[in-house]
């Protein structure tokens with residue numbers, strides 16, 4: 544394994560499970576120093592324990608990414624505790640609900656955007672001065688193919704993930720001069736527990752058969768892309784939206 548992130552401080556939000564955990568693990572294998580952020584202390588503690596057992600320098604931070612003051616304090620704390628500025632940030636945390644229009648409630652949609660759009664802006668504001676101090680950095684934001692190819696009951700989620708694309712591409716333009724790259728991963732169906740919990744076995748089989756790849760993706764496959772984007776191998780990739788969906792959204796001829 545190339546240690547492309549050797550000694551770099553890497554912040555991963557929503558790192559306690561699913562794609563975020565896999566990204567943290569992959570970054571650790573690439574030599575990264577891991578700051579794992581999650582709202583759930585119950586999930587974060589064992590996740591940090593597993594990463595430490597794998598031999599990675601890991602610290603856990605129980606923070607609600609939707610609260611600006613807490614996010615600003617988080618990045619100050621990370622820099623202080625690692626004694627180095629942050630080199631890579633993966634904005635992966637999500638609060639998502641899938642509901643038809645008539646059922647979308649004010650609280651739900653406000654919470655979704657607080658975590659999944661506002662939180663990314665606060666984290667970006669907080670990390671940029673640190674990345675500037677170290678001469679650059681990489682920000683990877685998790686969107687979804689739903690931004691462009693909405694599924695049923697995904698009005699709020701599609702809006703959320705389209706918002707991620709917009710804020711990322713606008714950030715990429717503004718931050719390029721500071722040598723900070725901002726890119727987006729748009730996964731298709733990834734076999735994480737919450738994403739497959741919504742389906743029974745027959746539906747999972749049908750869904751997988753619909754995909755050119757014949758299967759859902761694995762969190763590790765998204766983690767591999769995140770590691771590439773965070774590394775210097777992606778030095779000329781700026782403002783890109785990279786789909787990882789096994790060909791699901793390629794229109795059939």
Ligand SMILES: NC(=O)c1ccc[n+]([C@@H]2O[C@H](COP(=O)([O-])OP(=O)(O)OC[C@H]3O[C@@H](n4cnc5c(N)ncnc54)[C@H](O)[C@@H]3O)[C@@H](O)[C@H]2O)c1
Nearest residue numbers: 557561562581582607608636637685687730732733735738
């Ligand atoms: N799983 C998929 O099929 C899929 C597909 C497309 C896009 N995505 C995107 O990938 C990312 C990860 O998805 P996942 O399936 O691994 O999600 P998940 O629900 O398994 O994990 C999300 C993590 O974020 C944490 N979190 C939630 N709110 C938070 C907050 N306010 N502050 C800090 N942490 C918080 C949760 O506790 C959880 O550990 C998300 O942005 C999601 O939208 C996932």
